[in-house]
Amino acid sequence: MLKHLVFCFGFITVFNSVSAQNPLINSQYTADPSARVFGDRVYIYPSHDIIATKEKGRLGWFAMEDYHVFSSANLIDWTDHGVIVTQNNVSWVKPNSYSMWAPDCIERNGKYYFYFPTTPKDTIAYGKGFTIGVAVSNRPEGPFIPESTPIKNVKGIDPNVFIDKDGQAYLYWSGGNIYGAKLKENMLELESEVKTLGDLPTKGLKEGPYMFERNGLYYLTYPHVENKIERLEYAIGKHPLGPFKVMGVIMDESATGCWTNHHSIIEFKKQWYLFYHHNDYSPNFDKARSIRADSLTFNADGTIKKVIPTLRGIGVIDAKKTIQLDRYSQISSKGVSIDFIDTADRFKGWKTVFTENNAWLQYNTVAFGNKSLHNVKLKAKSTKEVLIQIRIGKPDGLMIAEVKVPQSESFIEVNAPLLKRQTGIQNLFIVMKSNGHTELDWLTFE
Structure with a gap:
């Protein structure tokens, strides 16, 4: 009951509205945006960068202790619905780990499933390194109630969930490679063996998978370090688990040297959008990032036209x-x-x-x-x-x-x-x- 009250309190007391172009959120650092269309609004579930101190996290590195959710009906005015999950209110998470990295959220049968990677406190039960947990809500803005254990047999970061037209759900994540598996209908357990998604570049880091379908083609998109920093790339297949054919680059490396990028792609009111991040508010420290969005378009053959980042962003x-x-x-x-x-x-x-x-x-x-x-x-x-x-x-x-x-x-x-x-x-x-x-x-x- 106490855990439930904590999450309700956060939901009720924080309800701020911001108006922004790029970056979209001007009240805090945000990164790794997972954008979703629920009803007539776009919801963004980003990670929340903070500046690490001696008491909080590891100096000079990523530090993330909680998650907010933001929503908008016009892509200009964004409402902060407040904290939905925080590290020390999840029973299996290592306290004060500051490792609440890139999340995702999806709706099924009227419930909203929020997936988040972090480090567990019980390394005997769950192993060392990151695993992925789930929190569930009846509303896209929360309150979300975390499950008491993470998903079994999943080790890694950057969860992404995709539900195909036949109703089958899939979970994707990264950790050295990009992996995929079927999810059970309860959205909390794997239904199949874990598959390493091949046919992707073998050189350089790959992470942050995001799957979507358009006109019968399945687009596996991901950040990749081809040279020194990440750029956004994609591969196309005819099944959610591949095989895939690498097609090219969605967005080039940051011109100012932000080492990471992490993204999602949605269609909203007949226009496609790419959500991503940059270090706009922290130009000299790329572990404090801010989310952006720009329009995305396709060629007649289904290939993606490269997105050039803008300051103006999206929305009228x-x-x-x-x-x-x-x-x-x-x-x-x-x-x-x-x-x-x-x-x-x-x-x-x-x-x-x-x-x-x-x-x-x-x-x-x-x-x-x-x-x-x-x-x-x-x-x-x-x-x-x-x-x-x-x-x-x-x-x-x-x-x-x-x-x-x-x-x-x-x-x-x-x-x-x-x-x-x-x-x-x-x-x-x-x-x-x-x-x-x-x-x-x-x-x-x-």
């Missing part, structure tokens, strides 16, 4: 919301840069710095709705009085507002009327029409 943002311009779609070749607002607290986000006349920033897919909006508001500061123009479609496109930003040593909010009211979904261009040093935090329309 309401013009009345706070638009974080630093999550741009494109910027001019000079005169624009991005920096943290406060390097002592990077979760405060970024700012856009304009330094040259005619420098511009593009921000796509802003929904204006009807013609009721008549004003624009900027949060900005500048070393001198400057003009900021807001245009539609291109840097010299239709100007809908011109904002005079006065000299200010700190950020202030500046208003200007819309010269031309807009409807529908538009791509914005923010153009500097003066020389100087001007910093923009965000804009919104009223």
Whole structure:
């Protein structure tokens, strides 16, 4: 009963909403996103990076003590439903191990099964290293109640669960190789022998399997260290356990050197999306990561087009919301840069710095709705009085507002009327029409 009350308490008391582009979550570190569509919402079950200390975890390494779940109906506004599983409230987990690594969740017959890897305290019963446990709930956001033991005969990390169209469930995981096995209908036990999934690259680390099906093809996707850091790759087969044929790369290695990547792929409202992670809020330490998402598309033959990571991310943002311009779609070749607002607290986000006349920033897919909006508001500061123009479609496109930003040593909010009211979904261009040093935090329309 006490265990049940602990999980209910966490579920009831933590219910925060955040609005974000990439990274999706701006209130904590998140990694290894397992995205799922349940009903009319997308739920993300990530791991939760924290910074290790002498008292918590291993210095300079991954440290994870619990799991949150986040959900959204529009891919822009994400609700944090709070902690659903924590290390010291699972009876078989080694206390204070800080090893609650990449999880997954799936629904079957009205119940939600949350799979998580971690280290057990009883190495005689379960062996050394990682094994995989399950927590069960009647709702996708919890509360989740952990099973009293991990899954038998499973050693490894990165669980992924797939239910085929015939109702057969499969569990995938990694640990030197990528493995798969059938699950019983109770979703808590293996039904078949464990199979090592062959026909994958033999050189370099492979982990984080994620299986999905499309048009009768089974896509086994996984991070792989081909060179020095992970990139996302995929193989295709005609059965959930293979054989598979390696097809290529979904996403290249991080340009800034984040060593890991871990992902999931879903279809939501007739569009496919890739969820993955990067170290946006921790550029100098890649053990503190943040989840992202970008659109994913297929070629006519079923192969996947390579995804180029973006800052803008996914979702259509309401013009009345706070638009974080630093999550741009494109910027001019000079005169624009991005920096943290406060390097002592990077979760405060970024700012856009304009330094040259005619420098511009593009921000796509802003929904204006009807013609009721008549004003624009900027949060900005500048070393001198400057003009900021807001245009539609291109840097010299239709100007809908011109904002005079006065000299200010700190950020202030500046208003200007819309010269031309807009409807529908538009791509914005923010153009500097003066020389100087001007910093923009965000804009919104009223």
